[in-house]
Amino acid sequence: MAAATALVIFVAAYALIATEKIHRTAVALGGAGLMLLLHITDAEAAFFAEDTGIDWNVIFLLLGMMVIVSVLRQTGVFEYIAIWAAKRARGRPYRLLVMLVLITAGASALLDNVTTVLLVAPVTFLVCERLALRPEPYLIAEVMASNIGGTATLVGDPPNIIIASRGDLTFNDFLVHLAPLVALLLIVFCLLCRWMFRSAFRYDPDRAAEVMALEEKEAITDRRLLAQSLAVLGVVIAAFVLHPVLHYEPSVVALLGAGLLVAATRVTTEDALREVEWPTLVFFAGLFVMVGGLAKTGVIADVSKAVADATEGRLGLAAMVLLWGSAVLSAIVDNIPYVATMSPIVADLVQQHGDAGQVLWWALALGADLGGNATAVGASxxxxxxxxxxxxxxxISFWRFTKYGLVVTLVTVALAVPYLWLRYL
Incomplete structure (x- = not known):
């Protein structure tokens, strides 16, 4: 009974989020409240349990990086990067999109993808304003590029960190096994963008000439604050990359960096917190509670187990079911709680198949990371x-994002099939 009720609440909440008749944060809070009110989950499971509660690492990682970005914004560095990128692209809209996509994907391989989009989004608004372009296609392309680029490394996408922990995989394992495919997917993605957003690439020669005449160095308004901010950001990035050695969670690193930046500069606490996306953080908290209710009542585990049983011990079939099943489910629920729930089952399957079973980890990572592009709530x-x-x-409406996301997910996951089959099976 509890499982059925939890499923009804989640499906109803998801439908409301998709229709956008009620703000998604209100829906997430309402759904989480019902889960608690009806004793489907409780305070202990919702707020403190690792498998069924709010992922505070994600919440505080976002909070810390939002504060750092807020301080960086006050230096004029985003205006500098916007002018630099527009000049290198010579004001050509498609060239600019390709440049921003490659920058985003590359950065997402070293940072986590959430941190990357927090840094790139302000640049996008500024450069689109300069060139009189609509920013929505660029933002959609960047977030999808961040999910694709983040697939390449252990630290690039939060689900990869969970997979690495369960599978005892290293940074180099991800790089060797997934980076070659990611490089191919980025090329294909850039071509897809040319087709999907073709109506947005309107070149304005007058605006382009104005941008080419600008001097990007003049955009920097506070060089001392910029130096301090970049120093702290550099340390934070280094700590992210060295996570396997230092063993500090990314959330801890982000919070320490944010605290150090506010304490060591003349930026006030009020100014630093002004740009924090509080509704987004609250939405994540509510979503985690709802998904935790599904996990606590066994709904997600039952679905995952059924998928595992359906493969009947055949490795190739298991890899393909896991790849496509993960892509579908990660489009519906955030891929972080999904991977947290699925990884123990995959660990059992890998153990059954021995060394050859390692392909299942790559199928899970590709399905979850690439499937996160399918809908507006598929990835953080x-x-x-x-x-x-x-x-x-x-x-950007739920359906506008999803219209493009489904195409990108279908193409990228389809390309992952021959890659996994030819290389491992």
Whole structure:
């Protein structure tokens, strides 16, 4: 009974989020409240349990990086990067998109994808304003590029960290096994963008000439604060990359960096917190509670177990079911709690198949990471970018994102099939 009720609440909440008749944060809070009110979950499971509660590592990672970005914004560095990128692209809209996509994907391989979109989104608004372009296609392309690029490394996408922990995999394992495919997917993705957003690439020679005449160095308003901010950001990035050695969670690193930056500079606490996307953080908290209710009542485990049983011990079939099943489920629920629930089952399957079973970890990573592009709530980075877009007066609807996301997910996951089959099976 509890499982059925939890499923009804989640499906109803998801439908409301998709229709956008009620703000997604209100829906997430309402759904989480019902889960608690009806004793489907409780305070202990919702707030403190690792498997069924709010993932505070994600919440505080976002909070810390939002504060750092807020301080960076006050230096003029985003205006500098915007002018630099526009000049290198010579004001050509498609060239600019490709440049921003490659920058985002590359950065997402070293940072987590949420941090990357927090840094790139402000640049996008500025450069689009300079060139009189609509920012929505660029934001959608960037967030999808961040999910694709983040697939390449252990630290690039939060689900990869969970997979690495369960599978005893290293940074180099991800790089060797997934980076070659990611490079191919980025090329294909850039071509897809040319087709999907073709109506947005309108070249304005007058605006382009104005941008080419600008001097990007003049955009920097506070060089001392910029130096301090970049120093702290550099340390934070280094700590992210060295996570396997230092063993500090990314959330701890982000909070320490944010605290150090506010304490060591003349930026006030009020100014630092002003740009924090509080509705986005609250939405994540509510979503985690709802998904935790599904996990606590066994709904997600039952679905995952059924998928595992359906493969009947055949490794190739298991890899393909896991790849496509993960892509579908990660489009519906955030891929972080999904991977947290699925990884123990995959660990059992890998053990059954021996060394050859390692392909199942790559199938899970590709399905979860690439499937996160399918809908507006499929990955943490998607939700963050939609929140930033709404805050800046250019809201992106659930269905507009999903219209493009389904195409990108279908193409990229389909390309992963021959890669896994030819290399491992």
């Amino acid at each position: 980075a998607n939700v963050v970018v939609l929140g930033i877009a709404a805050r800046n007066g250019t809201p």
